[in-house]
Amino acid sequence: MADRQRKPLRTIARPFVADGPSGVSIRDRLKGLSADDEKVLRTIGEHMGRLASADLARRCRDGLEHSTDTWAARKRELTAESSSRWAGSVTSNMHDQWGLSRRAQWQHLVSLDAGIRTMRHRLSLPVGEKGSRGAPGGYRSKLEWFVKTRRLAILESAYERVRAEREAGRVSVVRGGRRLLKQRHNLAAANRTPEQWRSEWEAARWFLTADGESCKRFGNETIRVSPDGDVSIKLPAPLAELANAKNGRYVLAAKVSFPHRGDEWRDRIEANRAVAYRIHYNAASGRWYLDASWTRKDLPVIPLDALRAGGVVGVDTNADHLAAWRLDQHGNPMGAPRRFDYDLSGSATHRDAQLRHALTRLLHWSKQTGAQAIAIEDLDFTDSKTREKHGRKKRFRQLISGIPTGKLRARLLSMCAEAGIGVIAVDPAYTSMWGAEHWQKPLTTPQRPASRHEVASVAIGRRALGHRIRRRTAPPRQHQSDAGGHRTAQARPGDRGREGNRPLVPGSRTRSVRAGRGTNAVDQNAQDRSVRSAEHVQLLLRL
The missing domain is CATH 3.30.420.10 (Ribonuclease H-like superfamily/Ribonuclease H)
Structure with a gap:
């Protein structure tokens, strides 16, 4: 039986310098919140979360028909129930959520296609045939072959369904997370009570996020944090009666300091540069947190x-x-x-x-x-x-x-x-x-x-x-002279000491004198040889 041809090596991509992070996110805990503060935060989160869920549903209905006009219409509807800045944060975040689901849908489609191609290849081979280098072989038994034909039909059906959804612009999105949604059907395995699950589910669906704005006071008009750590929130229009400060704002009793990267954050807000904030609640621990994030555009690019x-x-x-x-x-x-x-x-x-x-x-x-x-x-x-x-x-x-x-x-x-x-x-x-x-x-x-x-x-x-992985280049092909061409392992022109004497290698080279031990071990002209070196001939001509 003839030997199978070896699989050709694939092309090796060139190394490249990976880009650094495009943004920074830091977190601090909101300590010392009063009962009124928590009540206001829950009310704002529930109100804006309901608006965010409705806006996400509309964005999913728009699908590929989405345009600037539909975006503006969504924002106008949200502005009437909140504010223009709250509406801008909701529409941008829901659009990003739709785009994330769209990319996940594409990855799922690619995974299904890879599985279908592999199964078709293995089903085309005889039962029990071994795989070659880089390619799987046939299935082990007729029963396994039959089961895989059924699974292939299932994958093909799923592939056609997902492809049709992608072409129509439909995606599957769950506000609050699909993992938490599925836990509702098996709370015993998740080690949660219905009340615990409900509190986590509601907290995950709240919306307390405000995008940053450059040239505005402290970089954000909706959720404003001063250099001293005071946190104030611009209340939506229907909740204006909850304000405890002027201009419809609510000031929390808690203060933040951002121990990690606090100096960089403080420099940004003092210069009125954009900083985005997100307030979220951890239902398991009963703690409130504030996240601050901003983009970085001044990272040096090193060649x-x-x-x-x-x-x-x-x-x-x-x-x-x-x-x-x-x-x-x-x-x-x-x-x-x-x-x-x-x-x-x-x-x-x-x-x-x-x-x-x-x-x-x-x-x-x-x-x-x-x-x-x-x-x-x-x-x-x-x-x-x-x-x-x-x-x-x-x-x-x-x-x-x-x-x-x-x-x-x-x-x-x-x-x-x-x-x-x-x-x-x-x-x-x-x-x-x-x-x-x-x-x-x-x-x-x-x-x-x-x-x-x-x-x-x-x-x-x-x-x-930029080097090859192998240790060294090939040795001379015939013997220690250059009869087969120049040696492949030569010193480069810029290497130091390339014109000097070769290093003395210890060990026996002759029966009488060991290597490097003779009187004229380095002087080639002192040896008994018929041809002198070019340097020695030139020296004799000068004399």
């Missing part, structure tokens, strides 16, 4: 060559740890590798804290090494987590799903921007395979073996620096 000059730290992302290794500008590993563990089990808050802690240790170590950039893979497992592609490899699918690709990259970009470290994204193709092939054996010592993840970080770092 790729400048980041490479000081070397990089290659980072390999895994399901339970980050493997990192420091490389100099020539692509050589320096020092020992580092491992930063995290545990992504438990609640979302715990997972986020574990990720931040691991990245904090990574950034501190990177700054100690003097590296100016961190190299990381540009990972996206959207098409690789389906059971249609990996079949019964449930543990492998769970492993891929456990790797925090999107969250880690977003968190790393924001933290590196504050630490002054650049992020270089590279193509993840073949990094683990080629790293193990070319670097695992040379970097393994009797005291410490190099793991596959550690050598993958070396491959990532070399790709970010």
Whole structure:
């Protein structure tokens, strides 16, 4: 049987400098709220939440027929029941929510298409046929083949339904979150009582968000926070009787200080630059919070060559740890590798804290090494987590799903921007395979073996620096002379010491005198040879 042709290597994308975060968001707790303050906040949230739900429903009905005229009509209707600024915040946020659902719908369509194509390929193969390199094989039994035909019909039906909805501009949106909505049908598994679920559901559907405005006092007219921490809210028109200050405003008894990035926030509001605010309630803990956010447009753009000059730290992302290794500008590993563990089990808050802690240790170590950039893979497992592609490899699918690709990259970009470290994204193709092939054996010592993840970080770092992953170029093809052409490993013109003597390698070279031990070990003209060097001939002619 003839050997199958090897799958051709795909094109490797060029490394690039990842863009930093486009905005900043900080949070502080509203402490010391009175009973009247909480009552007013609940009333405003319920009133604006009802208007936001109605506006989102209308935006979904407009679908692809949405235009500036329909947007203006929606805003005019909301202005009569709130204010022009409240109406602007509601319409912009609901439009963003519709766009987010539209993008999620497209990703779902792509996932269905990938599953259908994989299943059609496997069903076309004979039962029991093994897969080739990079392609899955046939199903194991006739029963499994029959079950997959039924599942293929289900996926095709779902694909046609989602495609028809997308072409018509219809999306599925749940104000308050689909996860919380589904918990209503199984409160015992969610460990919640009906009263607890109802309080969380209502709080999630409140709307207390105000967009920032430049050249306005303290950057926001609807929810205004002074440099001293006083919080005042412009009440909607139907709730004007609740005001406790002039001009229809309500001043809260609580004050905020924003311990994190408070100085930057204070500089913005004192300059009357736009700052958006959001007040939300955590029903589980019974606490109120205030979020402040703004866009950043003054981030410096560092060229790729400048980041490479000081070397990089290659980072390999895994399901339970980050493997990192420091490389100099020539692509050589320096020092020992580092491992930063995290545990992504438990609640979302715990997972986020574990990720931040691991990245904090990574950034501190990177700054100690003097590296100016961190190299990381540009990972996206959207098409690789389906059971249609990996079949019964449930543990492998769970492993891929456990790797925090999107969250880690977003968190790393924001933290590196504050630490002054650049992020270089590279193509993840073949990094683990080629790293193990070319670097695992040379970097393994009797005291410490190099793991596959550690050598993958070396491959990532070399790709970010613009070097090939393999250790060295090919040796001379015939012998130690240049009979087969110039040697492939030559010093570059700008390298220091390239015209000097070769280093003396210890060890026996002859039977009488060891290498580097002779009287004229470095002087080639003192040896017994028929041809003198060109420098020696020129010296004799001068004499």
